[in-house]
Amino acid sequence: MTFLLSGDPCLIPGAGTCTSAIFEHMSRYRLYPTQQQETLLLTACGHARYVWNLALEQKNMWRRDRPHTPNYMEQARQLTEARRENPWLAEGSVTVQQQALRDHDQAWRNFFNGTHDRPTWRKRGQHEGFRIVGREAARLRRDNGRWSAVNIPKVGWVRFKRSRDLPEAKSYRVTRDRSGRWHIALAAIPAPIPAPGTGEVVGVDRGVKVAVALSTGELSSPAGLRQKESGRLRHLQRRLARAQKGSSRRARIKGQVARLRAREADRRKDWAEKTSTDLARRFDVIRVEDLKVKGMTRSARGTIAKPGRNVRQKAGLNRGILAAGWGLMVTRLEHKAPRRVEKVNPAYTSQTCNACGHCAPENRKSQAVFRCVACKHQDHADVNAARNIAAGHAVTARGDRAKPARSTKREPQRKRLPTVA
Numbered sequence: 001m002t003f004l005l006s007g008d009p010c011l012i013p014g015a016g017t018c019t020s021a022i023f024e025h026m027s028r029y030r031l032y033p034t035q036q037q038e039t040l041l042l043t044a045c046g047h048a049r050y051v052w053n054l055a056l057e058q059k060n061m062w063r064r065d066r067p068h069t070p071n072y073m074e075q076a077r078q079l080t081e082a083r084r085e086n087p088w089l090a091e092g093s094v095t096v097q098q099q100a101l102r103d104h105d106q107a108w109r110n111f112f113n114g115t116h117d118r119p120t121w122r123k124r125g126q127h128e129g130f131r132i133v134g135r136e137a138a139r140l141r142r143d144n145g146r147w148s149a150v151n152i153p154k155v156g157w158v159r160f161k162r163s164r165d166l167p168e169a170k171s172y173r174v175t176r177d178r179s180g181r182w183h184i185a186l187a188a189i190p191a192p193i194p195a196p197g198t199g200e201v202v203g204v205d206r207g208v209k210v211a212v213a214l215s216t217g218e219l220s221s222p223a224g225l226r227q228k229e230s231g232r233l234r235h236l237q238r239r240l241a242r243a244q245k246g247s248s249r250r251a252r253i254k255g256q257v258a259r260l261r262a263r264e265a266d267r268r269k270d271w272a273e274k275t276s277t278d279l280a281r282r283f284d285v286i287r288v289e290d291l292k293v294k295g296m297t298r299s300a301r302g303t304i305a306k307p308g309r310n311v312r313q314k315a316g317l318n319r320g321i322l323a324a325g326w327g328l329m330v331t332r333l334e335h336k337a338p339r340r341v342e343k344v345n346p347a348y349t350s351q352t353c354n355a356c357g358h359c360a361p362e363n364r365k366s367q368a369v370f371r372c373v374a375c376k377h378q379d380h381a382d383v384n385a386a387r388n389i390a391a392g393h394a395v396t397a398r399g400d401r402a403k404p405a406r407s408t409k410r411e412p413q414r415k416r417l418p419t420v421a
Contacts, residue, residue, distance in 0.1 A: 031182035072102065349385045
């Protein structure tokens with residue numbers, strides 16, 4: 001089996017580039033390429049995207065009655081033959097193309113290990129990026145007190161703003177987001193934040209109106225878009241719905257929408273970074289709700305045979321959960337405070353009084369007000385739930401502490417002989 005190559009990869013619709021979650025929260029810096037360098041960078045992204053999709057196509061051709069699909073070593077050999085037969089592919093960096101194969105191979109390993117979803121096709125405009133490793137990844141220089149540059153293969157020296165000290169890294173990834181910004185992420189995992197040693201425990205309750213409520217009484221939420229920016233986003237989305245597909249006007253409006261979305265995402269990430277760092281520095285143990293965010297934000301549309309109910313309301317709730325950054329904040333907490341983050345069953349934590357332990361739906365008067373019907377204790381509803389989470393136990397509907405689930409494993413039983421009538 002060999003690579004089936006034809007045409008320019010940058011002109012093939014529906015292609016994508018390889019990305020890796022390991023680089024998402026590394027030391028990332030903003031790249032500022034020239035117009036000519038940006039063209040070369042996009043060409044490298046197209047090569048990585050094209051090689052990834054060809055490798056994925058080979059994997060998807062596997063059937064039970066067919067031989068095994070080629071592994072990374074076989075695909076790397078086929079890539080060498082393909083570069084010899086196709087001049088346009090040989091003009092690109094072999095490091096970029098080989099790392100696309102390595103990322104593809106690692107993506108399948110993660111899928112079979114059960115840690116990631118099945119690898120999918122990479123699309124142009126959505127997945128733009130490539131990875132550089134080895135000696136070529138060490139070509140960094142410091143120009144002055146603010147700017148540095150990286151020598152990218154087949155591109156040259158590209159400037160980037162040094163917003164923090166450069167770590168020692170043996171590889172980096174260059175990416176382009178949907179708003180057109182270029183970034184370089186150096187593969188250097190930062191050291192975890194040490195515990196303060198005070199023995200303090202904090203409970204974290206996550207919500208939609210208030211993204212994070214602490215058992216100390218503090219409330220925090222990401223900034224999001226301002227009122228004027230939200231109005232402009234709605235206006236652009238209406239214009240986008242009326243624009244003709246494939247037109248330059250539609251592409252221009254999509255870029256404007258992407259820039260607003262990127263601004264909102266940047267503010268959410270900045271809030272998550274600052275909040276998680278503050279919690280890791282102040283508390284020894286951080287207890288959060290054990291929420292399945294991916295399942296909670298799944299669409300409720302259903303199928304044609306079994307359509308969903310309250311689809312619009314569920315879609316609004318999904319947008320609110322994603323805008324609050326529930327998953328991102330806890331993920332960064334686990335990175336910065338490993339083995340200090342505990343997940344608690346959230347059952348009935350919002351209906352149980354932290355003062356007397358009485359559990360009843362009537363205790364939750366509204367979204368923000370909690371007033372116990374037994375002892376008349378009153379508090380902010382999210383803060384009350386955070387204090388129950390800080391206690392480190394879930395409760396049942398009767399207000400009792402939930403017992404840990406026992407193992408269902410039993411000793412093997414001897415097979416009983418049938419009784420004779």
